[in-house]
Amino acid sequence: MPILIPDELVSILRAARHIVVFTGAGISAESGIPTFRDALTGLWERFDASDLATADAFRRDRALVWGWYEWRRAKVMRAQPNPAHLAIAALEQVVPSFTLITQNVDDLHERAGSSAPIHLHGSLQSPRCSGCARPFEHPPGIPDEPEGGRHIEPPRCAHCGGGRIRPGVVWFGESLPEEAWRQAHKAVMDCDALFSVGTSSLVFPAAELPIEAARKNKVVIQVNPQPTRLDTVARFNLVGPAGSVLPKIYARTWHDVQDQP
Ligand code: BJW
Numbered sequence: 255m256p257i258l259i260p261d262e263l264v265s266i267l268r269a270a271r272h273i274v275v276f277t278g279a280g281i282s283a284e285s286g287i288p289t290f291r292d293a294l295t296g297l298w299e300r301f302d303a304s305d306l307a308t309a310d311a312f313r314r315d316r317a318l319v320w321g322w323y324e325w326r327r328a329k330v331m332r333a334q335p336n337p338a339h340l341a342i343a344a345l346e347q348v349v350p351s352f353t354l355i356t357q358n359v360d361d362l363h364e365r366a367g368s369s370a371p372i373h374l375h376g377s378l379q380s381p382r383c384s385g386c387a388r389p390f391e392h393p394p395g396i397p398d399e400p401e402g403g404r405h406i407e408p409p410r411c412a413h414c415g416g417g418r419i420r421p422g423v424v425w426f427g428e429s430l431p432e433e434a435w436r437q438a439h440k441a442v443m444d445c446d447a448l449f450s451v452g453t454s455s456l457v458f459p460a461a462e463l464p465i466e467a468a469r470k471n472k473v474v475i476q477v478n479p480q481p482t483r484l485d486t487v488a489r490f491n492l493v494g495p496a497g498s499v500l501p502k503i504y505a506r507t508w509h510d511v512q513d514q515p
């Protein structure tokens with residue numbers, strides 16, 4: 255089905271002073287990165303991702319959990335940003351004020367050219383000691399992880415003599431990084447329009463951001479091929495893959511403007 259960009263949306267976006275884009279796993283799906291709620295395979299097929307993304311799971315079987323994160327890190331390192339990441343990076347160049355907030359732990363926004371994404375759930379590239387919290391540097395290069403996965407014992411910390419290294423991500427039950435959350439909330443309060451792209455809107459407090467924006471009469475635009483709980487909150491629901499919808503919005507709203515004499 256063709257994706258129609260309403261004229262009203264084009265006018266709103268052209269007049270907007272500050273736009274926020276809020277992204278989830280769906281934006282990286284077209285780069286070949288499984289979303290969080292896709293079924294797992296191989297070593298992890300008995301688990302949901304949410305069973306593995308907890309401090310309890312790491313305590314119970316740290317080699318299973320570390321192996322899963324190393325597999326995901328390798329997958330991301332081999333992946334390339336897709337047209338949705340590129341459209342968001344282009345958007346940053348044309349609107350007067352712009353903020354990108356992501357729940358993703360990959361670095362595909364940065365590699366597409368976005369200057370300063372706010373990472374609410376941390377990053378695959380910033381592991382730290384689970385004992386003393388000092389950062390750990392991954393060895394250079396892409397880890398060679400088989401598709402079905404494998405158990406891998408996490409390295410030990412060289413500073414405190416034995417703490418296990420854990421992924422630098424925010425697990426269920428853990429607090430979001432305070433400064434990232436403060437900046438994200440401030441941007442949402444200040445913006446005129448917010449795009450919610452490729453997120454199931456199920457995980458809090460991140461999922462509050464578009465709801466809070468709508469409550470404050472900001473224009474909320476959702477981009478997702480599937481229905482979510484945000485459908486009734488968003489003023490515009492653009493149903494389709496982000497890699498098609500976002501370049502289309504960009505071209506229709508800003509490219510035409512720039513082409514005018
Ligand atoms: C496409 C597409 C295409 C596909 N184009 N779209 C209030 C109520 C109830 C519970 C809570 C609450 N407040 C807090 C909680 C508890 C909990 C929570 O939210 N639980 C819910 C599951 C109910 N939250 C927390 O624990 C948070 N911490 C916290 O609240 O701290 C305070 C506290 C302290 C102590 C005790 C209790 C509370 C922390 C949440 C951390 C989430 N971490 C994870 C893992 C990160 C590391 C990792 O990646 O492994 O973050 S969970 C996981 O979900 C990951 C994601 O960032 C996050 C969101 O998922 P996302 O991005 O939406 O992905 P999917 O897969 O769900 O959806 C993909 C979407 O894309 C789909 O809609 C597709 O249709 C779409 N799509 N192709 C566009 N081409």
Ligand code: ZN
Pocket residue numbers: 383384385386387388411412413414415416417
């Ligand atoms: Zn340590």
